[in-house]
Amino acid sequence: MNSSEVTDRTLVLRAQSGERAAFGELVTRYMQRAYYTALGLVGNHDDALDLSQEAFARAFRARATIDAERPFFPWLYQIIRRLCFNHTRDQRSRRQKLEKAGSWLADTTMGAQPLSPEKAVERAELRDRVAAAIERLAEREREALVLREFEGLRYREIAELLGIPIGTVMSRLYRARRSLAREIETAWARPVRREARDDG
Structure with a gap:
């Protein structure tokens, strides 16, 4: 066999x-x-x-x-x-350790296509912001995010794995994604504001 x-x-x-x-x-x-x-x-x-x-x-x-x-x-x-x-x-150096994991953070947020130097800088900045945002997540929210986004588990599978209701899984994921979305939005808005100031 x-x-x-x-x-x-x-x-x-x-x-x-x-x-x-x-x-x-x-x-x-x-x-x-x-x-x-x-x-x-x-x-x-x-x-x-x-x-x-x-x-x-x-x-x-x-x-x-x-x-x-x-x-x-x-x-x-x-x-x-x-x-x-x-x-x-x-x-004590959790932020540094997250930054060293930049490749998987960047790949999940920006894709894998070739980048210009300017875009590479933008990706690095975004990666750092996402890393910092993930660092600030509560452990339970971080765990749910990892299981869903990186392990690819379904809500029911996460609930069974952690021994919690599906509604709790959904609420943890909602809070985690909302926090990350705010960081990503801020990261992309900043270059726009700089460009606007230069034009003025």
């Missing part, structure tokens, strides 16, 4: 019986998703890599507690989010 055809349930049961290679297959299957989830929550490549790897290490130690009848990743996600939230609370 091809490894891609083996279910998470089978791999979990084999891992619980002592088969390390089975847990290794789960790591291979979900390591990219775990990394991008951590990146969305902490905003730094190196930290996201360390935290996602630590999440798998903790998951392996706690493998006996996994419910094989339920999807594996939502269980793993709870470990990732705890690690990331604890890490974020301990960081």
Whole structure:
């Protein structure tokens, strides 16, 4: 049987019986998703890599507690989010770490087409403003935004993952998007005002 055809349930049961290679297959299957989830929550490549790897290490130690009848990743996600939230609370240089994640912030706000030097400056400014806005979001709003915009989960999936009503998911996303929209609007309005002053 091809490894891609083996279910998470089978791999979990084999891992619980002592088969390390089975847990290794789960790591291979979900390591990219775990990394991008951590990146969305902490905003730094190196930290996201360390935290996602630590999440798998903790998951392996706690493998006996996994419910094989339920999807594996939502269980793993709870470990990732705890690690990331604890890490974020301990960081004093959070803004700097978010700025280092500029590539994924810029790609989600501006697209990937070639830019002129002037547009590149505008993108960098917008990226910084979006990074700052994301930094100021409450952790719960930031988490909902990451799950929706970067993980691509549906409202119901987010609600099930976090154990909250869909209405709460929607309200958190609304507040997060409203805050980001204000920052983006300000970023684009500023060059217009400068140009108007020059013409005057």
